[in-house]
Amino acid sequence: MKLRRKLFFVQENGKANRLGACLNFVLVMGLFVAVFWLSLGAINVHLEFGFLGRFWLRIWDGFWMTIEISAASLILSLLIGILSAAGCGSPLLFVRYFFRIYVKFIRGTPLIMQIYLFFYIVGTAWGVENRFAAGVIILSTFEGAYISEIIRGSLLSLEESQLEAARAVGFTRRQTLRYVILPQLVARTLPALTGQFASIIKDSSLLSMIAVIELTQTIREITAVNFRMFECYLLLGMLYLCLTLPISFVSKWLERRFQYEN
Amino acid sequence: MKIEFQGLTKQYDQEHVVLKPMDFSDDIHTLAIIGPSGGGKSTLLRILGGLLLPTSGQVSVGGEELPTDERALQKYRQGLGFVFQQGGLFRHLSAMENITLPLEQVHGYTKQEAARRAEELLERFGLGADGRKKPSELSGGQQQRVAIARAVAARPRLLLLDEPTSALDPEYTNEVLDVIHELKNEGMDFVIVTHEMGFARHACEKVAFLCEGSLLEYGDSASLFVHPKTRQLERFLSRLLEWNVSE
Ligand SMILES: Nc1ncnc2c1ncn2[C@@H]1O[C@H](COP(=O)(O)OP(=O)(O)OP(=O)(O)O)[C@@H](O)[C@H]1O
Ligand SMILES: [Mg+2]
Numbered sequence: 001m002k003l004r005r006k007l008f009f010v011q012e013n014g015k016a017n018r019l020g021a022c023l024n025f026v027l028v029m030g031l032f033v034a035v036f037w038l039s040l041g042a043i044n045v046h047l048e049f050g051f052l053g054r055f056w057l058r059i060w061d062g063f064w065m066t067i068e069i070s071a072a073s074l075i076l077s078l079l080i081g082i083l084s085a086a087g088c089g090s091p092l093l094f095v096r097y098f099f100r101i102y103v104k105f106i107r108g109t110p111l112i113m114q115i116y117l118f119f120y121i122v123g124t125a126w127g128v129e130n131r132f133a134a135g136v137i138i139l140s141t142f143e144g145a146y147i148s149e150i151i152r153g154s155l156l157s158l159e160e161s162q163l164e165a166a167r168a169v170g171f172t173r174r175q176t177l178r179y180v181i182l183p184q185l186v187a188r189t190l191p192a193l194t195g196q197f198a199s200i201i202k203d204s205s206l207l208s209m210i211a212v213i214e215l216t217q218t219i220r221e222i223t224a225v226n227f228r229m230f231e232c233y234l235l236l237g238m239l240y241l242c243l244t245l246p247i248s249f250v251s252k253w254l255e256r257r258f259q260y261e262n
Numbered sequence: 263m264k265i266e267f268q269g270l271t272k273q274y275d276q277e278h279v280v281l282k283p284m285d286f287s288d289d290i291h292t293l294a295i296i297g298p299s300g301g302g303k304s305t306l307l308r309i310l311g312g313l314l315l316p317t318s319g320q321v322s323v324g325g326e327e328l329p330t331d332e333r334a335l336q337k338y339r340q341g342l343g344f345v346f347q348q349g350g351l352f353r354h355l356s357a358m359e360n361i362t363l364p365l366e367q368v369h370g371y372t373k374q375e376a377a378r379r380a381e382e383l384l385e386r387f388g389l390g391a392d393g394r395k396k397p398s399e400l401s402g403g404q405q406q407r408v409a410i411a412r413a414v415a416a417r418p419r420l421l422l423l424d425e426p427t428s429a430l431d432p433e434y435t436n437e438v439l440d441v442i443h444e445l446k447n448e449g450m451d452f453v454i455v456t457h458e459m460g461f462a463r464h465a466c467e468k469v470a471f472l473c474e475g476s477l478l479e480y481g482d483s484a485s486l487f488v489h490p491k492t493r494q495l496e497r498f499l500s501r502l503l504e505w506n507v508s509e
Contacts, residue, residue: 161349167313168350169364169412170340179363183354 040230049231055222062218063239069135069214070201070243076140077200078193081147088152099148106145111206114142119210135207135214143200147193154188187258194251198244205240215239263324263420263451264289265310270319272305280305282475283319292446293453294462294483297472298498303455304424306472310453311422312339324419340368343413343421348429350409351397357384357408358393361415369416383411387441403434407441414445421445421452428457439465459502463487471495 007020016024040047052059087099106114118138119128128134158181166176208217219236223229265288272281281302295303308314309321312328312335321328323342329335344350351360361380365371371379384393387407397405406426413421423442427435439458443465446452456462462469462483469486471479473494479486490496 159349161346162352164313165344165346165350165352167336168311168339168344168346170336170368171364172336175367179367180352180354187354 045230047231047234048228049235051226051228052231052235058218058222059215059235059239062213062215065132065213065218066201066204066215067243069132069139069204069207069212070197072136073139073143073200073204074197076136077143077147077196080140080144081151084144084148085151085155088148089155103145103148106142107149111142111203112209114138115206115209131210131212134210135204135212139200139204139207142203143196146199147196150189150192150196151185154185157188158184191251191255191258194247194254198247198251201243201247202240263291264322265293265324265453266320266322268320270309270321271317272302272309272314273317280475281309281316284477286470286477286480288468288480290453290468291451292466293468293470294466295453295455295470295472296457296459296462296498298474300474301472302475303472307422307424307453307455311342311344313344340416341419343416343418345406345409345413345421345423345426347425348402348405351405351412353397356394356396357389357400357404357411360397360408361412364412365415379415380411383415384408387411388437401434402430403437406430406434406438410438410441410445414450419451421450423452423454423456425455425457459487459499471498473498 006017007023009020011017084099084103087095088103090096090099115138118141119134122128123134128137162180162184163176166180171179204214205216207214208220211217213221216236219232223232265286267284267286270281270284270286271279273279295306297303305314309316309328310323315330316328326338326341329338351357352363355363358377358380361383362371362373362376365376365379366373381390381393384390387410389404389407389411392400392404392408397408400408410421410423410426413423426442427438430438435458439461442452442454443461446465454462454466464483466483469479469481469483470477471486471492471494478492479490479495486495487499490499
């Protein structure tokens with residue numbers, strides 16, 4: 001009875017017992033693998049990864065391209081997000097509406113539609129030929145709207161009392177910005193922004209639609225010649241996890257580190 | 263510390279007059295401002311502290327006229343210490359940093375001087391072991407003692423406290439009032455808005471009764487509580503006694 005509680009339930013302190021954690025982790029992973037394995041068996045597929053060796057250089061290039069696009073998009077979308085968050089609160093109506101409509105439109109429509117729209121209409125009209133640049137711009141415009149909301153949310157949650165305290169201790173506006181507003185914003189947005197970076201990496205896969213040769217597009221090209229869908233897409237999933245899992249751990253860690261907030 | 267107002271008024275909007283024309287002049291060491299909720303106590307204290315501009319009238323503290331432009335106001339505030347009801351500590355900084363940051367950035371202390379001063383104050387207020395904790399890791403009473411330490415760290419000419427204990431559980435109230443009382447004994451001048459009548463009566467020399475935006479009574483704490491002159495103060499005091507254990 002006692003042992004069962006220990007192994008299978010969350011403990012009184014809200015955490016898992018170490019042994020229980022390992023056991024249940026293995027059980028869950030086993031379940032996933034079993035379902036997958038049975039499904040493969042049902043459709044008579046035998047996995048064989050050996051052939052991928054021939055393609056490792058292309059896969060590596062694609063993987064690297066995904067990292068480059070995501071990193072470039074992270075920087076650009078951060079700039080767009082900061083600008084937009086500031087713009088959404090602007091006293092100038094034109095600026096305010098511009099950014100608010102931008103955020104609503106982007107968040108309300110699917111990325112794939114935006115990619116087609118921007119690349120084939122806007123991109124063609126204005127002569128954006130470089131697919132890498134186009135991809136980064138489109139992805140950053142998309143993610144920027146989400147980042148804008150993250151930053152705006154934390155700006156709105158800055159309490160009046162903190163700003164008044166800053167005035168009371170005699171800070172100038174600049175000192176208030178530097179020593180109170182910025183650190184609190186960073187503490188509040190950093191965990192969410194890190195999480196957003198994982199989204200950028202996953203969303204960049206859609207750029208394969210306009211033939212940016214990133215990881216997903218590379219895999220698509222490989223499957224187009226040898227039809228080994230299962231092996232290729234399994235590998236694709238693993239490679240994305242290699243990028244996103246560490247990021248989600250960092251995000252969790254940052255969240256814990258800055259949790260004095262509440 | 264001489265405090266003077268002349269024709270002081272405050273309105274946040276057209277209809278509501280929060281402070282009605284008010285004149286006052288006295289040399290004050292320790293003053294308690296009491297009165298019913300919404301009477302304008304916080305408003306008056308924030309004006310004194312240079313955090314809020316009056317709608318009209320003159321204010322001067324210790325002979326220094328309350329300025330109106332932001333730059334001068336900021337200089338003015340540097341000479342005062344302010345303690346809020348709650349949430350006045352910077353929540354991203356430790357207790358120690360809350361005290362040292364303004365000392366370094368506003369008052370020109372070196373790192374070592376600021377750290378020494380902060381340690382000395384934390385020690386004195388019984389927080390010697392808590393310097394590295396963030397506000398959220400401190401009890402309400404500890405937070406308020408840190409806030410007071412921060413407010414007095416640069417040796418202000420006047421300390422302003424806005425209900426420093428009213429967000430606290432009763433068991434923490436005394437530890438905070440003790441600290442303020444100790445500061446008084448060292449000659450620190452202060453103005454406190456408070457609902458702790460015992461403290462107003464026994465620890466403050468003067469008391470001002472503010473009701474619906476008017477300064478209805480002002481005088482020595484020893485006599486004001488015993489002989490209220492206005493019906494409003496009489497009623498205010500009797501309401502307080504209504505639930506008193508000792509009656
Ligand atoms: N920023 C503001 N904008 C508009 N009205 C305000 C503002 N601050 C205060 N008031 C109004 O001014 C009046 C006086 O408020 P004040 O906070 O000074 O009262 P108080 O005596 O401190 O009350 P309490 O004991 O509840 O703290 C109240 O009617 C309040 O609604
Ligand atoms: Mg008040």
